[in-house]
Each structure stands twice: as structure tokens, then as C-alpha cells.
Amino acid sequence: MTVKTQNLPFSIALVSIIALLALNFGSPESTVPILGFHGILDHQNNKSISGLVPEEMHYSKQELEKLLESLILNDYWFLSTQDLYDFFLTKSQAIPSGYRRKKPIMLTFDDGYKSVHTKLLPILLKLEKKYSTKVQIVLFLNPSRLVQKASDSKTHLSCQELREGLQTGFYDIQSHGLNHRDLTKLARREIITELLQARTILRRCTQDLDPQQKVASHFAYPYGAYNKQVEIYVSRYYLSGYLYNDETLNYTCKNNFYQIPRLIVNYNKSSQQIIKTAEAVPAISSQACQ
Numbered sequence: 001m002t003v004k005t006q007n008l009p010f011s012i013a014l015v016s017i018i019a020l021l022a023l024n025f026g027s028p029e030s031t032v033p034i035l036g037f038h039g040i041l042d043h044q045n046n047k048s049i050s051g052l053v054p055e056e057m058h059y060s061k062q063e064l065e066k067l068l069e070s071l072i073l074n075d076y077w078f079l080s081t082q083d084l085y086d087f088f089l090t091k092s093q094a095i096p097s098g099y100r101r102k103k104p105i106m107l108t109f110d111d112g113y114k115s116v117h118t119k120l121l122p123i124l125l126k127l128e129k130k131y132s133t134k135v136q137i138v139l140f141l142n143p144s145r146l147v148q149k150a151s152d153s154k155t156h157l158s159c160q161e162l163r164e165g166l167q168t169g170f171y172d173i174q175s176h177g178l179n180h181r182d183l184t185k186l187a188r189r190e191i192i193t194e195l196l197q198a199r200t201i202l203r204r205c206t207q208d209l210d211p212q213q214k215v216a217s218h219f220a221y222p223y224g225a226y227n228k229q230v231e232i233y234v235s236r237y238y239l240s241g242y243l244y245n246d247e248t249l250n251y252t253c254k255n256n257f258y259q260i261p262r263l264i265v266n267y268n269k270s271s272q273q274i275i276k277t278a279e280a281v282p283a284i285s286s287q288a289c290q
């Protein structure tokens, strides 16, 4: 497939983009690339995994493994949403000494695809064994689809699987709205239901494993769609809000925690396209500081 060959150098490209972005901004310490993935596709078993979104939304398992390995070898720090909030946004906590020389990055996976658990988690376990590094990933979930047992859904994550990933310390479980609805098109009451119900269901699933209620404390806008009203409601129930706008976070001047940019990662994007996008990104620092 042409798509496959086009995609091969993608993981290498991503690492170079991250480095490039750091160079562009002059100060590597002030940027955090937040990569926005969906599900995982296996080249060796390249069948359709879901009719819900086109396959190009998903990412190659083989390429992702290469990417993760490069990131580990290049001394990246895989942030949780709470890490980003505490150490970089609010700066309410000092970065622990062991992490000060590391490069922060965040890997996010939207919409709760089962392939994250069946295809990615085994890789995370393998890498942990090999490098003694835990790659923590952020899951932004729509719990209206949340079934109890793993066998209850072929396409989406179950509560049982979320609990396994949380217990082993690989999953940071966060909210993406109850039904994945565009919040900018809803009445106020519906917005509240989407925000509040999502939080309640996710926390009910993980309650006993999450005494500090870190689960469902942060939010990713479905479709990245937001406006002032949506932002105000999200700020009532969540500590921060994530976009899907193909930009990199510069936290130095970031004072709005409800507009955290994420880079779009999909199957079809060639390395050249992504590098071009990265080069075209304006200096967010100067914008945010105005």
C-alpha cells in the first residue's frame, strides 16, 4: 500500500519534529509537544478495526513502537495531565531533580479504542522491561460507551481494561465528554450533562484505585471544538482543557489552562508534511505573552 511506505519514516520524523520545534522556540525547556493519537492499527493484521472513524485516524503499531523506543533513548519524560498541570502550567510544584534534564512530552489517545489496550499496552510493558522506563499515556474517553467487561465490546475499552491500565500505572484516564458531542452546538443544560456525567461514570469505574481523584480531572474538547461558553463550563468541572489544533504548547506564557494545544497525529501524514507544519507554527510564546 502506498500509505504504508509513506508512513514508514514517520516515527523518526516525529522525533526530528519534536527536536525541530524545540530549536524553533530557542528554549527547549519551554515547550511540551502533546501528540494526539486515536487507535492503533497492526500492519501484520491490517483489518478494519472500527467503522466509527476512518482508518487514517489511527496509527501504525510498528511505527509507534519505534517512536516510543526513540523517545525513551532520547531521555523524554512522559507526562500525565496532572504532571503538566502541576509542574508546567501552574508551576505549583518544583520539577523533581531526577527529571530536570529530561525532555517533557505527552502522548494522548482519544475516543477509547480497544486497540490501545490490546496492541499498545503490551508494547509499553515490553519497553518497561527492556529500559526500566514507564511510558505513561493519557486516555481521553467518552464513557457513554464504557462497558464493564473486556468481552462486552470489540471496539472500545471496558471499565475492566481501564482498571488494569490504571493499576499498572500506564494509563492516565481523563474525560472527552459523555457522548463525544460538539459542545459548541449544545444548550447549557446539555453541556453540563456531557461534562458532569462523563466525570461521574469514569470515577465510578476507578473509584477504589484513585483515592486522590486524578481520574477525569482534565478534559479534551470533542472535535477540539470550544468557545467562551464551553470553556467557562469546562472550567467548573475540570482543571484544564485540551484542544486538537496541531500546535505545540509553550508553557512559559500559558495562562489559560483551557486552551492547551495538541499536535494531530494520523496514519496518512507524511514526515514532510509534519515538518512543514512544525516549521509553520508561529512562536506561540510571543502570542501568549502579549
Ligand SMILES: [Zn+2]
Pocket: 110, 111, 176, 180, 222, 223
Ligand atoms: Zn474525539
